[in-house]
Amino acid sequence: MFNLDALDLARIQFAFTVSFHIIFPAITIGLASFLAVLEGCWLKTSNQVYKDLYHFWSKLFAVNFGMGVVSGLVMAYEFGTNWARFSDFAGSITGPLLTYEVLTAFFLEAGFLGVMLFGWDRVGRRLHFFATIMVAIGTLISMFWILSSNSWMQTPQGIEIVDGRVAPVDWFKIVFNPSFPYRLMHMALAAFLSTAFFVGASAAWHLLRGNNTPQIRTMLSMAMWMILVATPVQIAVGDAHGLNTLEHQPAKIAAIEGHWDNTPGEPSPLVLFGLPDMQAETTRYSLEVPYLGSLILTHSLDKQIPALKSFAKEDRPNSTIIFWSFRVMAGLGMLMLLCAVAALVLRRNGALYRNRVFLWLALLMGPSGLIALLAGWFTTEIGRQPWVVYGLLRTTQAASNHGAVQMSVTLALFVVIYFSVFTVGIGYMMRLVRKGPNAADALHTVDATARRPLSAAD
Template sequence: MPPIDPEILGRLQFAFTVSFHILFPTLTIGLAGYLTFLEWRWLRTRDDTFLRLYKFWVKIFALAFGMGVVSGLVLSYQFGTNWSEFSRITGPVLGPLLGFEVLTAFFLEAGFLGIMLFGWDKVGEKLHFLATSLVAFGTALSAFWILSANSWMQTPAGASIVDGHFVVDDWLAVIFNPSFVYRFLHMTTASYLTTSLVISGISAFYILRGDTTGTARRAFSIAMWGVLVLAPLQVLLGDQHGLNTLEHQPIKVAAMEGNWNTESNVPLLLFAIPDQAEETNHLEVGIPNGASLILRHSADGVVPGLKEVPKADRPPVGIVFWSFRLMVGLGFLFVALGLWGLWARWRGRLYDTRPLKWLAVALTPTGFVATLAGWFVTEVGRQPYTVYGLLRTADSTSPSVAASAIATTLTIFLIVYGGLFGAFLYYLGKLIRQGPSEPETTGETPEAMRGARPGLVVPAE
């Protein structure tokens, strides 16, 4: 068996660790906003249902936040170990952007997280709400800097190559590069939508289990409003992001569409088996002129083809093609869930329609699946470049790292991360089984709950 290329192993290792890590910021970005909303509603209404929901979901937020910090630590080290040339060449651009993320967003999150989790009986209500709001702002600010750095790699601007490395000419052009706004809005909306799906699914589980206290119903109602608004918004943002990608990364769009020849009247392929070696598709099933209509807003619009560039400059088509369809298919399923919830609400049967609740339960993890699929489209579709059009992946690796060393660390990561994820699921399942504490079943008064430690969980059975 021929040895595996260190570049491929390095890509696999980074793909695994970043895919694992992104699950947790996706949830914490959305949950931080949800917690801010819950505490704001409690302060406005003094309805302790909102407080009980806050005390429950803040524990899940803390668990996911911790996992995000732990799983993200190794990413920066991999830049130095496996991708030293990438770090050397892009360091003057990406180093400050990632440094800004740590110095602003992470410090803001970490600084106020303790108050948010343990400050109920130590600070006033308004100061506690400020801490929650600042943690939520910090998660969004973190996404701002990380997505600015990633977007610059996709659509580099504001920097030029001098003496073998990038030099910044215009920081505003670097930060607000051509794809940044689209990617930032698309990703943050994905985080809030994913969180809405998690909350609606878990709340639907409680209702199906027989919860009649009103807490689960309140959470289910809020989450279904979130799905109703965010899912169509995400489809719209995704369309605009796709048009931006067509302008700046046309070959990525060609891979997304499975289109080999630059031509007009291109169908929207619902199913196909791309054959990269033969430069064709097998078993095509599509909608006539669909791709031209979506991308060019004209049935005879011209769509770029993969053959526009040499084979060495094309991304892995199959991964991009199917990841895109998985993401889009799930997106329209989320839209259907939101519309069904609206119909059930209009008929006064939001909490009584069992198939709707079962669908919500089934879709609980699918927001993460759609998010990962979207990132596969973005990152795999950028290949064979780390900085699109300017720096190839093959020129970004560490020249002296052996394939065996990367394979060994990848194996260790698989084992350690598998254990971490198992522990996460165990404690998450334990929290979900216990559920929000209820005064009717625990004997707690609302006043006692306000002073209770957020770590206290009493089974609602």
């Protein structure tokens, strides 16, 4: 397929499946916490608006949760089928960490999900609220273990190599490896922002169509408050994460910046735009800002950031890709901050729900959180290359012994099946959004048996 070898096809296949998958857990994490907040507000204020919104978003949560579970199962099999050598080398670490996720998060979610979705009139208010909180906590615990496993692959510690395999020595160091706290916070905030922009865009769409109900206004208001709080924190966490990456994965930073050479005694510039050329070892058409690279990445004007030419060619990540994926993420982050500030100004002026320019901005920014999330994962995963376990196992050493024909067939099947199944699921979620909370809640109040996730849209 396109003159790609089996290793390239295995990487593309995993990238394709994980890119589809990560969208759903991100929304699941954000919506679970959003639902807990909505139910808590309803219990405190008895305001029917919060209850209506809970019933509406719980249906989208259920559909999204199901697609996340299904898409995640595939990757567990891929570890064994496509990356058997990696599993053999590092399975003593990744296996237990993923098992802990199942034993804690998945069982917690599964145990309370039924009560949360179907127990509204069957259990007491406090018990139902407790179930919602447990589901929300379960999603966060799941993220904890997944990020711990992935972060260990980025910054491995607490292990020793015995007979060519990883052996755990200190599980505390393994779980709380150097990059884990930063990546955990970065992912959690990304999930909350992705969900907030999804909710905000849904509200903006209805307001632009004249559906100016208390439920819709509350959706937009709560989304914009979350964006206002989370975006500056995310920028600060991203900065701290960058410093951590500079310490532990300097080649990744050099590739992100498209920075090839350092002039002795001079601070490093920041390359705003350009076209990194891995063969020519230069960034063509670069637009640079003197001193700014050192200031942002080292917080000083006398330190230099690493240059790509200081690393062996076989140890360099592909700057051509992550140079731009990082800038997509960072650029969207700045637009998010602009959206948050604009919402605050309009709120103070009493025009948040009627300014059509802002509503169009909020609508267009709907997918921005997920796009930034994917761009960030592309940056961190491609930036780890050529390593699967950084500094210990190369990608070329991790793949199973499959042929290009086998990988081509399975990749083509994945593309067809994923687009067939998940396009339908996502399209169904969009139909729910178009109906809005009033229509969904009407079904809930009329028929006690119509609280299935698929009952909310024709």
